[in-house]
Amino acid sequence: xxxxxxxxxxxxxxxxxxxxxxxxxxxxxxxxxxxxxxxxxxxxxxxxxxxxxxxxxxxxxxxxxxxxxxxxxxxxxxxxxxxxxxxxxxxxxxxxxxxxxxxxxxxxxxxxxxxxxxxxxxxxxxxxxxxxxxxxxxxxxxxxxxxxxxxxxx
Amino acid sequence: xxxxxxxxxxxxxxxxxxxxxxxxxxxxxxxxxxxxxxxxxxxxxxxxxxxxxxxxxxxxxxxxxxxxxxxxxxxxxxxxxxxxxxxxxxxxxxxxxxxxxxxxxxxxxxxxxxxxxxxxxxxxxxxxxxxxxxxxxxxxxxxxxxxxxxxxxxxxxxxxxxxxxxxxxxxxxxxxxxxxxxxxxx
Numbered sequence: 001x002x003x004x005x006x007x008x009x010x011x012x013x014x015x016x017x018x019x020x021x022x023x024x025x026x027x028x029x030x031x032x033x034x035x036x037x038x039x040x041x042x043x044x045x046x047x048x049x050x051x052x053x054x055x056x057x058x059x060x061x062x063x064x065x066x067x068x069x070x071x072x073x074x075x076x077x078x079x080x081x082x083x084x085x086x087x088x089x090x091x092x093x094x095x096x097x098x099x100x101x102x103x104x105x106x107x108x109x110x111x112x113x114x115x116x117x118x119x120x121x122x123x124x125x126x127x128x129x130x131x132x133x134x135x136x137x138x139x140x141x142x143x144x145x146x147x148x149x150x151x152x153x154x
Numbered sequence: 155x156x157x158x159x160x161x162x163x164x165x166x167x168x169x170x171x172x173x174x175x176x177x178x179x180x181x182x183x184x185x186x187x188x189x190x191x192x193x194x195x196x197x198x199x200x201x202x203x204x205x206x207x208x209x210x211x212x213x214x215x216x217x218x219x220x221x222x223x224x225x226x227x228x229x230x231x232x233x234x235x236x237x238x239x240x241x242x243x244x245x246x247x248x249x250x251x252x253x254x255x256x257x258x259x260x261x262x263x264x265x266x267x268x269x270x271x272x273x274x275x276x277x278x279x280x281x282x283x284x285x286x287x288x289x290x291x292x293x294x295x296x297x298x299x300x301x302x303x304x305x306x307x308x309x310x311x312x313x314x315x316x317x318x319x320x321x322x323x324x325x326x327x328x329x330x331x332x333x334x335x336x337x338x339x340x
Contacts, residue, residue, distance in 0.1 A: 087290045093297045123279030124271045128242075131282050134289040135243035141293055142248055146218060 003030060003105060006053045010078035012129045020122045027111040033102045039081060040096040046085030047109040052077055055102035059094050074099060080133045086112060087130070157182055157210065157260065165233045166208055172280040180270060181277075185260040190214075190253040197237065197247040204244035204264040206237045212257025216249045229254075238285040241267055 004021045007013040013021070030053070033039060039057060040046050052075060059073045075081070075096070085092035086109055115126055159178050163170040173181055185208070190196055197203050199218050214230040230236055230251070240247060244264050271278045 084290050084293060087286055090294070093294055121271060121275045124275045124282065127279045127282035127286065131242040131286050131289075134286050134293065135239045138239055138289050138293050139243070139245070139248065141297055146248075 003028070003053075006077075006105075007051065010051065012078070012080070012132060015128075016125050017121075020125055023122055024107075024126070027115070028105040028107045030103065030105045033098045033104065035098055035100050037098040037102070038095065039098060039102070039104065040085065040092050040094070042091055042093065042095050045090065046082045046092045048082050048106040049086045049109075049112055050081040050096075050104045050106045052079045052081060053103045053105055056099045057081065057096045057102060058099045059096055061094055080129075082106075083130060083133060084137075087134075157185065165210065166235070168284060169208075169235075169281060172284065173277050174274075177270075177274040177277040180273060181262075184266045184270060185262055186266075188259040188261050190257050190259065192253050192255050192257075194253050196251040196253065196259065197240075197249070199248070199250040200246045202245065203237060203240040203247040206235060206241040206262045206267070207251075208260040208262070209234045209236075210258040210260055212253060212255045212259075214251050214253045214255075214257055216251045218249050238288060240264075242282070242285060242289075 001009075003025050004018065007016070007021055007024065016024070028051075033055075039050060040048075042061070054077055057075050057079070059075060081096050081104070082092060084090075084094075115123055157165075159170075159175070159182065162178065162182060169181075170178065187210075188196075188207075190212075196207065196214065209230050209232055211232055215226060216228055216230065216236065217224050217226045236251060237247075241262060241264050267278065
């Protein structure tokens, strides 16, 4: 499957035109990662935005794990990784590790910023994708937080 | 009263800085005025919402509720905005917002914002980028609170519940920061 076909299969990218996807293709790098490869770590500032194309990654909170707490989830093809670190210019809030062989495309931060210099719909479309993912993340975190705050059995 | 480009730049500089003259004019013509009376609910926790609200005049409070209690998250005043999650991702509102004074709001709907995209792709892209930065900050604060609460809950799960009130107060403080920074909330 080509890079563009991969992205077209991701719902978040479905509104992008072929020309926009081709521009993204020119900006992104595709890599394969072995099982156990640390793609994003809470310990290091992240300067890449990843789209998972094939395989599965495991999401962990290292600090939780150190304390024996388990908040682990997995993400599959089409998932976006590294947004929080890239946009916030800070260390990511989670770590991501390949669970089996993984193929992912990444956009370096410099290319990420260059996208906004295109006087086309691409910046808006791309930012919409990022925004929708962040809004979803925000809802999930705040939802969990609210459940804990409003629970009677803390 | 219609908002002028000058008054908009004064009240909402974080948005206005991304707008050229033509873009700002189109944005202003897109905003819908909404007058609310003191006590009136603007958004309801859990109810569908698809708009960003800009506070032109008045004061409002945001809160979340359960069956047994209401937690006040923060207050909103002239120049503040709320609803950025919903304009990006229409769906259930994450809090209830109620006017505590007669207030005048400017409403930018998801559809209206999308209509600005074609003539002003750079402007809308940069406004989205600004809202994304706000959400990233909020996610980080919320995640820290979650981490702390998980840790705290593990530590006290077998103890008396006398500390419960303390952690709720602490949680409220964090949530106020979460929802209140730069005067915005969702």
